[in-house]
Amino acid sequence: MIKHSIMTIAKLVTVGCVLFGTAQTHAQSKAPTVLTYSDHQPLNGMRMHFLNDVFFPAVERESNGRLKIETHWDGELAIAYEALPSLSSGKTDISVIVPEYKAKEMPLHQIFKGFPVGPSGAQQVKFFREIYDEVPEFNQELDDNNIRPIFLSTGFPASFFGTKSLPNLQQIQDQKWRSASFWHLDFLKSAGAEPVRMHWGPEVYDALSDGHLDGILVNIDSAYNLDLHKTAKHSLISQKLWLGHLYIIAINNDVWAKLDKKDQHAFNRAAEYAYGLLGDVMDKSYADMVSTIEAEGNSARELTDAEIQAWATTSDFASHQRRWAEALPNNSEKAIDAIDRVGDILKKYND
Known part of the structure; x- marks a missing residue:
């Protein structure tokens, strides 16, 4: 599945190079x-x-070689929970930020996971872009942490x-079900299950195998990667x-301010190019994962629209959202207002 996705991305990059030209041939003699x-x-x-093979090459291409992205993976510079302080302080220039890892610093960003039903693929990409265009509080929350988004990378659906x-x-x-999201734990409890918190890793597989867990509500790619299927x-x-999982590719504000305007525009053009490809790549990857888990013996039944609506009702998500917002130490009204505006935008994509 991953190999297939890489091949798909490689083909898209080849097309992109034909459309936009290979910038390195026009690169300035000045060091990037x-x-x-x-x-x-x-x-x-x-x-x-996708970042490594599509977005970052597009940044370098659109800047005519003036910018170069030096990538560091697997927590080499900062582990997940240190990503935000490392980026805010300027220890790193660009980083992936996962909002749920820093709920105190990014309370409003927790709202995204508080809905049980939503779009996927290209529609999910459009949804998140519209949110940041129409609800300024989200950009402000990032700015308060001295960062700004340069690309919104979205996650796969839950299963x-x-x-x-x-x-x-x-x-x-009456079954024991695990989830990482506090929202999903509430949804599971509303549905009559016993919600279970458990560290993510091989122990989840073991707990499912030995009967300590009956099931797990999780994004399909995480289940696939850990062989839970x-x-x-x-x-x-x-x-x-x-799932509402968002991977914010963000840049330090001070680093951004030092960039020439033409290089800031290069980032924007690269993001537009990558957004045009992301939905299709995600849909292909999702289909590949479903085919693979079925081939490896998983039943993988598609829920009907009626079942999806029933899940939304059973989850009692609106009540959980209000209780969460009212429990915030500050800005409860601000959070409720943001929930309402996110919900209104989400409805357009669910209809």
Whole structure:
């Protein structure tokens, strides 16, 4: 699956080079500005390969070689929970930021995962771009941390993986289900399951295998990467099962301010180019993963639209959102207003 995705990306990059030209032939004799990029994950998944093989080359191409991105993977410069302070302080120039790892510093960004249903692929890309265009509080929250977004990399849909027969979602009642998201734990509890917190790693596979867990609500690529589909062999899937996971590719504000305007515009053009490709690549990767887990013995049944709507109702998400916002130490009204505006935009993509 990953190899197929890399081949797809490589073809898209080849097309991009034909359309935009190979910038290195026009590069200035002056040494390029080298910007360090930090990522907590290794270079072995769709998101990382898309950045490495599509977005970053586009930045270098659009800047006519004036910019060079020096990539550092697998937490070489900063682990996941240190990514934000490292970028805010200028220890790194560019980094992937995962909002849920810094809920205190980025409270409003937690809202995205508080909805059970949403778009995927190109529509998900459009949704997040519209959010940052229409709801200024999100950009302000990033600015308060001395960073700004240069590319919004989105995640795959969620899926239910169970160790027992899973004919429908009612089956999870009274069962032990794990999720990493506090929103999803609340949703599971509303659906009658016993929500379980557990560190992410091989122990999740072991807990599913030995019966300490009955199932897991997780993004399909994480399940695939940890081989959970081989022990939790019954799954309910849909591209409408919203995870709301966002990987913000951000740059330090001071670094951005020092860039020439033409190089800032180069980043913007590179992002436009990459956004035009991301949805299709994600859809192909999702289809590949589904085909693979089915071939390896997982049942992988597609949920109907009626079942998706029933899940949204059962999750009681609106009540959980209000309780979360009201419990914030500051700006509860601001959070409620942001929830309402995000919800209004999301409705357009769910209709």
